[in-house]
Amino acid sequence: MSTDHPSVRMFPRMQAALVARTLGIFLVLFSAALLPPLAVALLYSDGEADHFALSLLVSLAVGLMLWLPTLKYHQAMRNHDGFVIVAMLWVAMSLLGSLPLMIGIGLDPADAVFESVSAFTTTGATVIVGLDDLPPSILFFRQEMQWLGGIGFVVSAIALLPMLGVGGMQLMRAETPGPMKDDKLTPRIAHTARALWILYLSITSVCALLYWIAGMTPFDAIAHSLTTVSTGGFSTHDASLAYFDSLFIEGIATVFMLIGGISFSVHYLVWQRISLRPYWDSPEVRAFLAVVLGVVLIATLVLYLEGAKASPGEALRYSAFTVASVITSTGFGIDDFSVWPTLLPMLLIFISFVGGCAGSTAGGMKVIRFVVLGKQVGIELRRLVHPSHVQPLLVGRQVIKNRTLEAVWAFFGLYVGTFVVFMMALMTLGMDAITAFGSVATCMNNLGPGLGETAGNFATVSDPQKWICALAMLLGRLEIFTLLVLLTPGFWRD
Template sequence: MALISGKTSIRAHINFTVVLGILGAFIFFLGFALLMPALIDLVYNEGTWQAFLISAAIAFGSGGLLWYLFRPKEELRIREGFLIVSLTWLTLSIVGALPFVISGILPSFTDAVFETMSALTTTGSTILGGETSSGFQNPQIEEIPKSFLFWRSLAHWLGGMGIIVLSLAILPLLGIGGMQLFQAESPGPTTDKLTPRIQETAKLLWGVYVAFTTAEFILLWVHPSMDWFEAINHAFSTMATGGFSTKNASIEAFNSVYIDWVIIVFMFIAGINFAMHFRLLRGDFKSFFDNREIRFYGLVIMVSILVISSTLWIMDKYELFEAIRYGSFQVLAIVTTTGFGTDNYEVWNTAGAFFLFLLFFTGGCAGSTGGGIKMMRWVILIRNTGREIKQIIHPKAILPVRIGDQAITQNIQRTVLSFFVLYIFMFGLGAFIISLFGYDFMSSVGASIASIGNIGPGWGDFGPTDTFAHLPFLGKWVLIMLMMIGRLEIFTVMIIFSPAFWKQ
């Protein structure tokens, strides 16, 4: 109920004008992002600035018109927040695909949306360099203009921390009702609010994000193998845990131990909750190192590096240092869902490859830019399993699930379990649908988990040395939806398909 001018009125359970107005603001903001690749084109003079300028004009015109006509005058509610977030990621992927189509680099609209959704959701799957099911040969990564390479990486970077969180940081006009958007868009089972004001929280998180990106950019740029353009692109992709590279062979193309270890370190950083990074930078070492999720994250990575590096050394006869180098890189690339590559894991020994496949179901920490199931959910699931075993032995005992000194409520436990079941179901459904197009078991499984986990490379026909270009039209749209569902943590998207969502 709302009191307006002394009269009581009933507001509809979803105000679609509010949804359209805020959606217009996000489209308008994307217009500014589309201008940046145009500036890159002016530097390299490759003649593609018109495609970005036209796309930006479309974004400014349509977004500005929606905002002008439907500018919200009421506070957002949670249903509107969920609807806005889902529509925003889909709409921005469509608008962000326009430069590819206008320029003619990707004449297929589906391929353009696939590449853009893969960028914004930080998935890193690509259709570049492969032949489509209709027989068109998409250009190689190194053949497309630098402005488009920059656009892919910039979209990674914006999508990593979240376009909506960025907008909340710099657009005061979205301050009202901002928490609904922040909670609906931010990754992880919990949202760590550092300050009472949502705009201040968003600014702090983005400040940390920018600082780490700048640090990585400088460390990469000082190496002679990378110029400033390659350094900024890979810094964007790393901190967003995206995985798009300026090279067909990804990081392997640079053949540098130094570059590999710089990216390994920053992939590890990107997989940690950025709120915890903020506390660490402020000198709160205790909160950071006592955090159970970070400890578990570090343990999983160390054990995985030990196992995989050992199999490469013993079974694949790699030199010890090389085994540690390639094993560490690929573990971090998969656990954090970055998806960069320095080695073809499909030709590894069976034990190492299988162990790496299991890591496709992990993910970074809650509140990081990584995708996947997330470490916090695994911590809760493992603790709950241990509790159930103890409960069988001591049926009358009251045994709460605890992480440190904090008891995990039944509501959170149910939510985590429901998420896990739905995640596995959606992964299985995606793999089944891909198999209907004639792909083998590992190719179908790999395409599905790579998309819903926002990892990038999969297995089989979609492995680290392959592309997704040959997938038929409908198959690409299935993966487009899986990428969005995975990026928005499933519930955010699936809830809008629930009949209860649309009922008063």
């Protein structure tokens, strides 16, 4: 074959080997993630051990088939390769993660893939009804998938096995949310990933311990800590945290959801300096907490004044938990906010678009983008009064480059456009406007509960609509560009 053939120019054989090798390593590592639910199945004798063993073998076989033939290839990774690997990895993990759900509890392919994508993207939307009756190993597996998706599987791999050569800023840039993707905590990317992973594991362990002290069983404490810090929102009970009816548990969840919604780079500075000062020094964290406090105040007043809650204290309890759950895209519930009075259901859906801080486990468009645009609006207003006014765009002490500002505007435009396309697609397939709006919002923002028919779960949604929602969840988690860039002809020509 001539080297001028289009397929060779688009994807050179040597680079294809690099992609296959790296993807194979990740899938071998993913098969190891099936060992904990397999151990839970054996511990509880719930009948799922064989199903997890089979799923593990399939994942391991696929990974080895990609890895072993490409062992001798060691090339430098380009940005192009990072985008391809991350996109293919998330799709592959979602498909392999659906296997235990199909062969274990008998979900059909659309339901199983939807549940798996929802888990890994930490969306928390579910098609399963009857969680209280599921085998413990299946419940644990759902929680574990969200925990891995929260930090990002790429970060985990780079942190745990840097000697395999799968590291690189290209992979971190493709998977990490937020507009400032080149920020590193330490000079070496492997050390950065390891610091993030240790911090993530430590916070999760503290959360689990507190849940246990508050009255959860050890199983529930561990399971819910995995989906609290990852802001995933899956629960082991249909009633979510309302099952426990505990103010103590709700308080712990609120605190750790907010921790998950704050950048782990800031947590790292707090940890390193043994000081809370970095939280205050971060303009993004201050803006995030200000939005939380403002919306909690509004929700408390409306719930009490409209008679939805009997006392100010009860109104505060429900509003604080729900606002923290929604803005961090966790999706835990102690009440159905879709039936709250007046403006509250739509207000809560709208703050899910804001989401948490860049570099956190939360979804949404990220607070820093709104901070940047707010600063830009202020500059433009001053220019209307003083046309010759020149002022750099500052966020804290950092000057925002024009390239970053352009990327923020492009992201907003693409986000809105993609949202409209998905909403129109769902409506074309028969979904009403309110449900379609809430479903796309909850999927792209990786929130969980929607509005209308999907306020509780997605069990009644048709299979074609589930596939669309699954794609929306992936686009939201990878912030659209990582997947859509693969569809541009220029990406494959360069």
